[in-house]
Amino acid sequence: xxxxxxxxxxxxxxxxxxxxxxxxxxxxxxxxxxxxxxxxxxxxxxxxxxxxxxxxxxxxxxxxxxxxxxxxxxxxxxxxxxxxxxxxxxxxxxxxxxxxxxxxxxxxxxxxxxxxxxxxxxxxxxxxxxxxxxxxxxxxxxxxxxxxxxxxxxxxxxxxxxxxxxxxxxxxxxxxxxxxxxxxxxxxxxxxxxxxxxxxxxxxxxxxxxxxxxxxxxxxxxxxxxxxxxxxxxxxxxxxxxxxxxxxxxxxxxxxxxxxxxxxxxxxxxxxxxxxxxxxxxxxxxxxxxxxxxxxxxxxxxxxxxxxxxxxxxxxxxxxxxxxxxxxxxxxxxxxxxxxxxxxxxxxxxxxxxxxxxxxxx
Ligand SMILES: [Fe+2]
Numbered sequence: 001x002x003x004x005x006x007x008x009x010x011x012x013x014x015x016x017x018x019x020x021x022x023x024x025x026x027x028x029x030x031x032x033x034x035x036x037x038x039x040x041x042x043x044x045x046x047x048x049x050x051x052x053x054x055x056x057x058x059x060x061x062x063x064x065x066x067x068x069x070x071x072x073x074x075x076x077x078x079x080x081x082x083x084x085x086x087x088x089x090x091x092x093x094x095x096x097x098x099x100x101x102x103x104x105x106x107x108x109x110x111x112x113x114x115x116x117x118x119x120x121x122x123x124x125x126x127x128x129x130x131x132x133x134x135x136x137x138x139x140x141x142x143x144x145x146x147x148x149x150x151x152x153x154x155x156x157x158x159x160x161x162x163x164x165x166x167x168x169x170x171x172x173x174x175x176x177x178x179x180x181x182x183x184x185x186x187x188x189x190x191x192x193x194x195x196x197x198x199x200x201x202x203x204x205x206x207x208x209x210x211x212x213x214x215x216x217x218x219x220x221x222x223x224x225x226x227x228x229x230x231x232x233x234x235x236x237x238x239x240x241x242x243x244x245x246x247x248x249x250x251x252x253x254x255x256x257x258x259x260x261x262x263x264x265x266x267x268x269x270x271x272x273x274x275x276x277x278x279x280x281x282x283x284x285x286x287x288x289x290x291x292x293x294x295x296x297x298x299x300x301x302x303x304x305x306x307x308x309x310x311x312x313x314x315x316x317x318x319x320x321x322x323x324x325x326x327x328x329x330x331x332x333x334x335x336x337x338x339x340x341x342x343x344x345x346x347x348x349x350x351x352x353x354x355x356x357x358x359x360x361x362x
Contacts, residue, residue: 012172031061046062070100072116083109119148138244157268180231190279193275219242223240263281282311283307
């Protein structure tokens, strides 16, 4: 048996926000916009959303305090500030952090008796305010997934998953990604790459997710080097936006695997961007799958050659100071993570230690 469920309506075009005004009207009269402080203003996305809402007389409040790697505390603050305003729907504008935050906030506004920790127990809720996602990077795929990743009070990244947090609507305009600088372009592009490859090699891969993953891998191989060299190349930016959403649809079926888990502490404790941190471990995921799905690994190698060389050619090189204590804590968390169940290959504590040693500077 296989199944496919991804209920988000996806509209993809230049000027898509402006073109979707009538659709926005169907979500209600009062919108909460969730975004970060600066980038959504610089790339024009926030302006487009606010203009669209103004032109159809929808009231809105713009909450713009979301930072990279959003914490439980930031979500509590946002919900505290917004809970008395009876919003009908939530619009997340930005990269993965605002989109994931919008999902958490939408559930908590709809279910005011819940705290942030309750988001991780799917049995405690079955509803959310409708979520509209306007992505401005090409990588997280959050606009088409049922996942949200937040940083808990201990400083660890933890994802929650619920069918009700699939955005109702994703409005994808690749124009917004034109203003990303090199390091964000690389990191988000590598995140999409990890989603496609991890999903393709996941034990949860399906016929349809494989179809999307193969197309996403090819598009990323052909276009990531181009957007890194020619940031103004619209066609390549458009292809990366498409690939990123395809890769998001892949992980909506397969979830991510061990590369994501290994990368999380590098982001929260060492400030390495999510896609960079994850890609540092992608080669191990490919090698690990060799004994179980050799034909799939062959296909990945046919597309990219050596995946580590493709990633290095994008300019990725990570070396960070890691204490012995941190190392042991991270290994324990990785071994006990749910993602291990979907990861092919044998990842022992010793192998994980070796992988962390590979990014260790001391
Ligand atoms: Fe990711």
